[in-house]
Amino acid sequence: MAYRRTADIQARLDAQRARLLAAAIELVATSGYAGCSVNAVAARAGVASGTVYNHFANKSDLLAEVFRTVVRREVDAVRGAATSSGSLTQRTTAIVETFAERALTAPRLAYALLAEPVDPAVDGLRLQFRAAFRDIIADSIAAGVRSAELPPQNASLVAAALVGAIGEALIGPLVGQPDPATVPTLVTFALRSLGASDAAHA
Amino acid sequence: MAYRRTADIQARLDAQRARLLAAAIELVATSGYAGCSVNAVAARAGVASGTVYNHFANKSDLLAEVFRTVVRREVDAVRGAATSSGSLTQRTTAIVETFAERALTAPRLAYALLAEPVDPAVDGLRLQFRAAFRDIIADSIAAGVRSAELPPQNASLVAAALVGAIGEALIGPLVGQPDPATVPTLVTFALRSLGASDAAHA
DNA sequence: GTCTATAGTTCGATAGAC
């Protein structure tokens, strides 16, 4: 064979793919999916539009990769908060604060992840990533039930409710001017909803 | 003018449009958006597929009309529950039960409304209809705060959280085998989350 | 209803790597 994909070439290809992905993420974070045209991504990454198709099958595939990449960060951050040591109240507070503060710090991007209408192929990923958050929170709730910090409850169902609650509540603040008390309100909401004994004083 | 749209003709057109809409709703309720192809809708309504485009600009437009029609029923039902007389606890219980029981009675349709990936044009309607539910619930919460049944809180933000919570929590039960305690669990969740004084005993 | 603009995708030509 006359041409073989050497390690050097592969590294260059990988780097280019990463540049395209980073460019797409920046565009979504700035102006949502509407600003993330194939041409704009290519231009920002410094390549021709056709080159995008050497790395991604089509635009949906590119957007899906953007989505997965960004969501993975968020899931990891929330997992870190959920597995920190401390009481159920401390863990829950950390989870909600982590999720909400990160979203409010990058509101345009968070809106794209949580709610912005998008290609069904990408929309389907929302279901998966919400399930990931749910499972993390369900573990924390189950631990709280075992330690009697919480009354018995269906941890998975309640965790799904919490994920939906935080996500939906943030949509308004993400698109408009957020009430400065948004995060504390959500923490209180979460603690109360679980039946944590000290929720009323939060 | 050689052709005038008489009242008779108009009535026939309206009836045909209604039949198409009903057919589309039945198909979505049975097999989701995937089963709601233009051909299937036309066949079920007993017309040629081209006729569909006499009444709807395109498939997105048809689906949007399906969505609006079905959601309007649900919003009306929840509004009825929210404006019934009674305590904050009774109202909240009625709201959650109405929403959840109706969803669990027609699970495939509810899943299509709440979560199924779909054309962005239709997806955008989800934002609108969740805002409608939010406003209804926010009114109920605000009344509860005024009557001191609830502690002071941002009614709109908390209402959005509740809408998200119930919607997201239902997705699992809608696609799988629901825990029989799903609805009571969600009622308890809702009452606790608002800080209702008797939530712990629910 | 037609026309125009825009955006996703394709494809032949080119240049550079093996």
Add this chain to the structure above:
DNA sequence: GTCTATCGAACTATAGAC
């Protein structure tokens, strides 16, 4: 010399304006 990544213009489809 052969192969492949890249380019960028052309194609196609769709949406919005007049």
